[in-house]
Amino acid sequence: MSDKHARLERLTSMLRRRGVILPAFEIHGGVAGLFDFGPVGGRLRRRLNNSWLEHWASHGDIVEIDSPTITPEAVLIASGHVGEFNDFMSECNACGGAFRSDHLAEGHHPNPDVLSQEELDQILHNNSIACPTCGGGDWKAARPMNLMFDTRIGAMKGGRAAYMRPETAQGMFMLFPALYRHFRNRLPFGAVQTGKGYRNEISPRQGMIRLREFNMAELEYFIDPEVEPAHDFSKWESIQFNLIPDPEFNQPMSIDPGSASAENIIRHPTVAWFMARTWDFLVSVGINPEMIRFRQHEGTEMAHYASDCWDAEIHGSYGWIECVGIAHRGCYDLAAHESATGDGNLRAWRPYSEPRTVDKTVLAGKGSIIGPAFRDQAGAVNDALQSIDEMPTGFPFELTLESGDSVTIEADMVEEKRIQTTEHGEWFLPHVVEPAFGIDRILWHIIDHSYVETEKGGEPYTVLRLPASIAAIDIAILPLMEKDGMGEVASHIHHQICAAPNLASYYDGSGSIGRRYARADEIGVPWAVTIDHESLQNGSVTIRRRDDGEQIRIQPDELVDALVSGAVTSLF
């Protein structure tokens, strides 16, 4: 345990020293839960973000959007966040312990979640509920504890209440009509968004794990609940995932995702499919596959919107940490926004395989008779006639109006009409499967899994074995000496590589060559080019592989091509 702790200290020291991840605002004392990404970390995070976007864009039916972080209160009331994030806390006057008021009131009210502050205080007082810590029963008044940062839109006092978004997902729901049009009205399709989310955590701990401002990457995949999805799981046939189902139903198991779906351990095939694609992503960016498991939420911990939820948890220095949540949200969000706004554009059209023709015989009122007969009730009579389900057996008959009044309808007041309508389809609320990624947590575990402490010549030596695709710096350019023109050649190659799209190199001419290799290894630079005397004669340079120190000679142009195409490994 203390070994692990010491390793963690060395790792976080390195991250600070080398400009990867640093506590934010430190010269002003720092703020828990806020971090800076430095010159190395900033690019590392961008690379991870880009890998994530590419991963989903490669599906062909998923597009990227971007929406504001400032969100009007109405949106978050509709989505349930204002109610759900507004928990009341009660504090014990004797020992100072703080607890969620509704948890304390449990057993004394069928649904304490919905109670007001006064009602909660009443229940605590009337039932003399004891403090779980000290046994006292003297409670301070309950106080709301909202985990969202609030703000106002508009400078004057008339401004609208708003919050910093606690998740990026709502942006995708707001844009559903635009997405539906973009995809030519055909499901399924998805939208992704990466960006900041905000939660005013009571007590951020564990470094990058619980943050107050964090990088989220969320995907909303809209599906027709009545279409049985066809996913090809053959790619993962021989890969065993570690699953921890809700203990109410199943024991932990190792199983391939296709079978888990077929056996209904994962309740929806699309959820299983996204779990598998999530696994692909995590492994591709450098997460150790043995350190991944999927845990199903139990009924009681399910978020307010989810009907089935699996977390991808990654094991690292802080134990098992949830890094991805894959939730089947049903039609919760679209339905909530529809009912809050009355907007009719949050639905999709499902054509029937055969048009449905409905023959109906209706009684249509004759205006010239009904009008004079019923005067100001005539409209209501017509309405009532139209909504008759069963034809009357004869005339006259009694017709009940919506107001409850009854009127007598004579035969000459109406005529029978046969109406034929053809319905080609129906509007429905799509269901949503949402994989939501915590980028910072994933980045942390990539670093954690990549950080290797070894020995070199009896000295401790550290290497960050990042995959080349996300390493902050692609290559280090090292002149063996900065004389005889080696520095100039090196500088030229450095600029050549930096000018190539999406490549970053760094030039290092200070210190011994071994020291410079060590510096590059520490922040995970996968390749190092050395310019030596032979380079001055025939232009060739050596390229060294980070993970085993092996070197080959190569022409710089060939190297740049290989870097651009990501094929440096094949040169060895």
Place this chain on the structure above:
RNA sequence: GCGGAUGUAGUGAAGGGGUUAUCACCUGAGGUUUCCAACCUCAUGUCACGGGUUCAAAUCCCGUCGUCCGCACCA
């Protein structure tokens, strides 16, 4: 929010009522060497913030803030 610990260069640490605050590594310059953290010389940079006690505070006291650990809370 409660309790405990704690705050000294970029990192890690030592020290301590007295005017010039140490040490190692790191970083930079010069020299020397040159393919895996070599060496020599020199240099940059630090007592969280605010108040008090004192002739004098980085040191003692108070407060604030931050950080860490435990409790509690936690999409």
